[in-house]
Amino acid sequence: MKRREFLTTLRRYVATTVSVPLISVVPSYRRTVVASLLIPMDDAQGDHLKAYGVTYRVVQAGIKAEWLLNYRGGSFLLPDGPAIRRDAALAGVSVEPVEEAHVTAIRGEIEASNMDAVPLEKAPKVAVYVPPNAPPWDDAVTMALQYAGIQFDKVWDFEVIGGKLVGYDWLHLHHEDFTGQYSKFYLIYAGAPWLAEMVRFNTDAAKRLGFVTVPDLKKAVARKIRDYVTNGGFLFAMCTATETLDLALAAERVDIAAAFADGTPMDPQADAKLDWSKALAFTSAQVEPNPQIASFSDIDGHQVNAGPRRQPLGAFKLFNFSAKIDPVPTLLVQNHRQVIPDFYGLTTSFLRSRLKPSDVVLADEEGAPWVKYINGNHGKGTWTFFGGHDPEDQQHQIGDPPTDLSLHPHSPGYRLILNNVLFPAAKKRELKT
Amino acid sequence: MSARLKPRLGTLLVVATTVLLCARALPAQAIGQGFELERAGQYDQAAAIYLATLRAEPTNLSALLGLERVLPPINRLGELLPAAQRAAAASPSNVALRGVLLRTYVTLNEPDSGRAVALRWAAAAPGDEAPYREWAMALEDAHRHGQARDVLLLGRRALGRPSAFGIELAELSQLSGDWEGAAREWAAALTDAPVQLPNAASALAEAPDAQRERIARLLTGGTPSTLTRRLAGELLLNWGQPLRAWAVFEPSVATPSADAAFAARRFADLAGARSTPDARRARALALARYADLAPEVGGAAARARADAARAFIEAGDRVAARAVLERVAQDSNAPPDAQRLAQRAVVEALIEGGQRNEAAQQLATNARLSPDDRASLRLQLVRARIAAGELDRADTELARDSSVEALALQGWIALYRGRLREAQRLFLAAGPYAGDQRDAVDRTTMVALLQRVPDDSFPELGSALSLLARGDSLRAVAALRLAAARLATGESGGGGRPDLLLLAGRVAARLDTLQQGTALALFDEVVSTGGQGAAAPAAELEWARLLERRAQTAEAIRHLEHLILTYPGSAVVPEARRELERAKGAIPRS
16 A cells, blocks of 8 residues: 555544544654564563454554564564553553664564564454343453454344354454354253244244244354355354354254254264264264253363263463464464463363364463364365363352453453454465464 | 276266265255355345245255245345245255244245245144144234234144244243233143243233232132132232232132142242341241141241241230140140240240240249240340330349350440440450350440540440430431530540541431431541541541442442542451442342
């Protein structure tokens, strides 16, 4: 973009959308000794989560930023300017003015080490798949985006089936159950008003969209989401959305839903009939046949609601990748902590034995048969699955109040989520894998 | 069969099988194309695919449903009818196909045909609610709520079940704004489905204010059933009339039973979610009733009475509290923990009721009080005496007490007497260990204030703070302003003045609109004159909070941003950031 075009765009942007007057982010044309602002992402950072928001807003304003992979916890380098400083100060984000000579020294260090500098060019358009009702549990990604101040749209079945995903760069799924069994809470929470509302919403949506049952609808939604990835979309899923999305894809022609969901019992031969070639991440899993156990399959290692099968929480460790050779996984694991306390979700982790050989493991629990954080490619797109429900609420229960992220501004678990949000902003040619 | 023919037959079999498989696969592929075209918004082409599929397979439900989706937007719904008719004729027992045909007639506004289909379906499935429900839903989708209601009533008569479709009828009534009708239907539905009581209460609770009294009268008129009474009780409770709620509800738990005990407990819990005195009283009454209904074994009844007494005290009804407590105290079977709770609650009731001398007497004479309770109640009594301005008596009560709790309380006594340095010394001696965290924070806050005031003795400030402690906020604001003025003009040269004004502003901000105006002026003064001291950013934070409470969010945000950017090193900046996030809606309200 030429400078004149850029300034025009920026003025329009400032006039219409942003509360932060970023017009003054553009550095003075007269050279100054302070050329850039470094947002350190190591322990010097005052608010790690909001740092992503500051960077996102800069990129959103059409200004180039850089992600310094493995440099001080995955820092960001932005052009200096009073508006960026102001935005950072209001957000409590620590910035360090760096002179050109210092920037040069940083680049030298990056060149000589397992580090890389990835340009961030385009703020991704973000969609979050959220049911229209308010389920009695929080959504870590929605909260992270709101806290960081990153704009997003909400989409649900109508938008997905209606082909609206093509307008987005990044899609997030959270606690959704794509097997259409209402997270298998149907029997456990029978009579709860929120469940009744959830059933009503989903049944109505299925009817309106021409599907006989909710599981049929959710399978179709899952296929649309897979198509979105195939066509180049970035998918990030957490908790049950990871496991059930793949189950719904593999079960395209198999009934894996309990009778309460579709009026017919699950196919007793379902395991043998699942077609894992249609799934993104998992293979050879066995479906949980008991409708009263809120577990979907043996993909999840922790089985939080499966009584004696439940496993205790440990800690997971982020892998170290070669920044220059594998920038994608490197980017996804940027953090100021390498070992992070684990947290439960209806799907907490993924058994190693259920992963496809092409999956890239980003984090695992050493010595355990499960992994926590995985990534892979499908068609032209990328998916990333992160087990667990809320990184700062290890035992999140239904009805618990949402996590207040202002009390967890350094959350390493939430950082992983926000890495994924900025991932599509990274310049494509730099992403070698 | 000749040997020559065998290989050919084998080939033919393979070919035939392949053709059959292809024939089965083709409609599925075609449907897939139809879906894709539909998703791309090419409804004409999608309709052509679906129609072609139906010509090959008239009962293909997916194609039929596809047509049902794509034809209305292109104004060709009429073409669905022959396809739906053919499908229903080909498979008359298929309820899904019947449903499509019925919906088509309803959507095309052909009521007679729709009726005929529905009645044929009903005749074929006597006793089944589905035909009427499907018919009514189609009418509801077409916004013909009145007709949908008629259909459900017809179904109710036909099925001979007076409570059939009660919930659907209630929802329809609600949709049409007929809240009384909805209440009537919910009440009827509860007869067959008592478990729906929470749903009924939840749905009707949304009734607009103007309708609520009518609903209440409808549900409570005549001789309501037990469940109707409970529904009315829960609704009135929800609508902020707890005592009337209890009056309506109470007869439904008059007869002892496990069900009545459960209902009384639920009512008490629901009332417990509200904090008004009336709600507390309603909770107390429900708990007392629950205690009468609950099994004596295990001490549930005694504990419920102790809880009821506490709720009565919170409601300000000490007489009732004592009556309940006496029952516990006289109950030789009450478990020790309930007994202990009761004895303690009696003294608490006296203290909170302002009968401090009687409480002191109890503390001196009641041998059934445990030593721990006696000690903590004595401190509670001292606090009550301090709050009432009985500083000498409070001092006397603490005479033989050398605990950190006593040091802290002696600090407050010294403070209210205006002996600032002595108070500061006692607070520091008490440290963070006396009382709970809030007490410790209060003391620390006061020490911080006292450190900025240079005077060792300052009776005007002691009096002002004493007024504040006694809840006389209005006079406290005036007294604090006077004290601040004295500091500004006195020998001390103004040290601590902004802090006193800030405190006055904080107090005024919690009062009425007029005093809030005073608070805004005080905050403005502190920010303007406070320089880089700690009071200025703290005042600006309070200023923003007050503006936020007054719904002046934009102005509040301006002040918060100014605070953060002007005083980056202030200790209140993290709080300001949090307020800023809250004002911008980025922090969930929990």
